[in-house]
Amino acid sequence: MMCGIIGCISGENCYEKLLSSLARLEYRGYDSAGVCLLSEEGVLRVRKKKGYVSNLAGKRLAGGAGIGHTRWATHGKPSDENAHPHLCGKFALVHNGIIENYAALKEELLAAGEVFLSETDSEVVVRLLSHAYRGDFLGAVREVCARLSGSYALAVLCSDFPGEIVAARKGSPLVAGAAKGALYVCSDVPALCGEAEFLCPVEDGEFVVLSDAVRIYDAQGRQVERAFSRVKSEQRAASVAEGTFMQSEIAQIPRALRDTLAGLEDTDFAPCARALRGAKRVWCAACGTAYHAALSFADLLAEEGFCDVFCSTSSEFRYKTPLIGEKDVFVAVSQSGETADTLEAARLAKSRGAYLIGITNVADSSLSRLVHFNIAMRAGPEIAVAATKSYNAQLVCLFYLAAQMLFFKRGAVPGWAGEMVSLPEKAEECFRTFGQMSALAAKLRAAKGMFFLGRNADLPTALEGALKVREIACLFAEGYPAGELKHGSLALVEEGFPVLALSTREALFSKTENALAEVRARGAYAVLLSQSEEVLSRSCADCKVLLPQVCAPLMPVLSVLPLQYFACRMSLLRGMDPDKPRNLAKSVTVE
Numbered sequence: 001m002m003c004g005i006i007g008c009i010s011g012e013n014c015y016e017k018l019l020s021s022l023a024r025l026e027y028r029g030y031d032s033a034g035v036c037l038l039s040e041e042g043v044l045r046v047r048k049k050k051g052y053v054s055n056l057a058g059k060r061l062a063g064g065a066g067i068g069h070t071r072w073a074t075h076g077k078p079s080d081e082n083a084h085p086h087l088c089g090k091f092a093l094v095h096n097g098i099i100e101n102y103a104a105l106k107e108e109l110l111a112a113g114e115v116f117l118s119e120t121d122s123e124v125v126v127r128l129l130s131h132a133y134r135g136d137f138l139g140a141v142r143e144v145c146a147r148l149s150g151s152y153a154l155a156v157l158c159s160d161f162p163g164e165i166v167a168a169r170k171g172s173p174l175v176a177g178a179a180k181g182a183l184y185v186c187s188d189v190p191a192l193c194g195e196a197e198f199l200c201p202v203e204d205g206e207f208v209v210l211s212d213a214v215r216i217y218d219a220q221g222r223q224v225e226r227a228f229s230r231v232k233s234e235q236r237a238a239s240v241a242e243g244t245f246m247q248s249e250i251a252q253i254p255r256a257l258r259d260t261l262a263g264l265e266d267t268d269f270a271p272c273a274r275a276l277r278g279a280k281r282v283w284c285a286a287c288g289t290a291y292h293a294a295l296s297f298a299d300l301l302a303e304e305g306f307c308d309v310f311c312s313t314s315s316e317f318r319y320k321t322p323l324i325g326e327k328d329v330f331v332a333v334s335q336s337g338e339t340a341d342t343l344e345a346a347r348l349a350k351s352r353g354a355y356l357i358g359i360t361n362v363a364d365s366s367l368s369r370l371v372h373f374n375i376a377m378r379a380g381p382e383i384a385v386a387a388t389k390s391y392n393a394q395l396v397c398l399f400y401l402a403a404q405m406l407f408f409k410r411g412a413v414p415g416w417a418g419e420m421v422s423l424p425e426k427a428e429e430c431f432r433t434f435g436q437m438s439a440l441a442a443k444l445r446a447a448k449g450m451f452f453l454g455r456n457a458d459l460p461t462a463l464e465g466a467l468k469v470r471e472i473a474c475l476f477a478e479g480y481p482a483g484e485l486k487h488g489s490l491a492l493v494e495e496g497f498p499v500l501a502l503s504t505r506e507a508l509f510s511k512t513e514n515a516l517a518e519v520r521a522r523g524a525y526a527v528l529l530s531q532s533e534e535v536l537s538r539s540c541a542d543c544k545v546l547l548p549q550v551c552a553p554l555m556p557v558l559s560v561l562p563l564q565y566f567a568c569r570m571s572l573l574r575g576m577d578p579d580k581p582r583n584l585a586k587s588v589t590v591e
């Protein structure tokens with residue numbers, strides 16, 4: 001499951017702290033929520049409901065130790081019964097992940113006379129705990145975890161141990177936190193940042209005991225010394241300055257670019273110089289929006305003739321990598337640094353001896369700790385499920401990396417690298433298109449679907465524009481290479497069908513215009529985005545959007561901005577919440 005878990009020990013207001021942490025986990029996407037508090041007398045009190053975290057508000061639940069959960073349904077529909085925490089005997093448990101052998105374990109428990117109250121895989125874990133328990137809380141959790149296959153982050157209460165929480169991690173993210181008078185475990189750094197002052201990552205296979213302090217144990221039960229680091233300012237929880245998080249995050253793009261560029265300037269790339277100089281091949285893997293950023297990077301390196309570059313969605317990577325090995329560089333791109341498919345792809349590349357570079361927005365994320373060299377985007381917390389500012393920041397990191405690679409190989413940075421410094425200001429200039437994009441969204445709000453077209457470097461941007469519209473406006477939208485339409489998809493174009501085309505590469509202006517002419521001849525409503533006034537003035541498009549000028553290789557950082565804003569307006573005009581798209585979660589921590 002892509003759920004969020006929280007555990008908190010607190011001198012006072014544990015219930016309130018749990019609810020506010022759960023509200024911070026909301027952005028990950030969920031369909032039900034719950035909390036359980038353990039009082040000093042050893043009484044477990046639970047409240048869990050289908051729907052929003054706000055449904056949990058009501059009479060305060062007493063207790064100084066508590067666990068909470070936001071559930072994204074996989075095993076069993078969203079319902080009060082399937083919501084976590086799950087209880088059995090002296091135990092209450094919240095779980096993020098998937099227990100792959102749950103069916104066999106459930107059969108065993110049913111045969112032993114257990115009665116299940118939910119359809120979840122997680123309930124088997126709490127029932128196994130109840131069976132395994134002989135007075136040793138941590139021992140029981142370790143014993144049960146040894147029987148689980150799949151992935152999990154667990155937080156557990158036991159009524160014999162008021163003031164204690166045991167947590168465990170394998171494959172699903174978990175971080176420990178501390179503040180004055182409170183200790184935490186949580187799935188997610190951003191969700192903890194408003195509460196905890198110090199953070200400490202929990203590694204796979206480790207167990208955490210929260211009581212008077214945070215204690216971490218390895219799989220063999222030996223206590224592990226682990227340093228806590230102070231929460232950095234860029235990790236602090238975000239707030240909405242305008243309307244929705246997505247609107248705010250689009251407005252923050254210039255700042256995200258400025259901060260990311262400043263961070264890159266301070267980054268010492270020398271440790272990866274040897275690997276980059278000697279790179280035989282470059283492989284990139286990422287998911288969704290991050291994949292589109294990786295595609296742009298691969299295009300740029302290929303255009304520069306760096307070496308063979310292969311780009312794949314992380315979920316397909318393992319089937320397409322017969323050749324990856326030593327002397328290869330593997331670049332993993334992930335805003336959260338916790339996407340399970342991308343982590344798996346990175347582990348595979350590492351096992352083959354490739355040199356791993358990660359690009360993440362979350363310090364201390366699983367990916368940043370897995371790779372040989374991590375490049376931090378400094379986009380700030382991204383709360384809206386739809387990625388916006390992190391995409392622009394990813395592109396900047398990837399293009400900067402490409403410039404470093406070219407420098408290490410050829411002894412000189414490419415000419416376009418010098419123009420990167422102008423990107424924040426140019427991104428601000430892009431805001432001028434928003435009035436036009438808003439009017440366009442109003443005109444197209446009732447459309448049944450739309451195409452986004454681009455050739456070469458504009459194709460990843462077209463794919464990203466389409467993904468944004470699908471994701472938050474719940475509208476069929478597809479991105480295509482402009483030259484591909486007549487090979488099949490043109491059949492869908494009819495009177496009034498919207499087609500949005502990007503044309504930022506001079507050599508391809510006329511070819512993209514040809515594609516627009518083809519769709520327009522079939523009645524399409526054509527929109528063209530370009531930085532060339534001449535191309536726009538000559539175009540047959542019904543709506544023409546002028547982009548700011550920047551050298552061609554950097555255009556993708558800017559040309560996507562009007563599309564991000566357009567998707568957000570479409571979502572709002574269609575009565576949706578762009579921050580919480582249907583069926584989707586921010587952090588996809590299962591394969």
Ligand code: AGP
Pocket residue numbers: 287288289290333334335336337338339342385386387388471585586587588
């Ligand atoms: C983007 O709008 C999506 N929410 C999604 O495609 C996202 O980019 C993808 O799940 C990858 O996430 P990551 O960058 O955290 O790995």
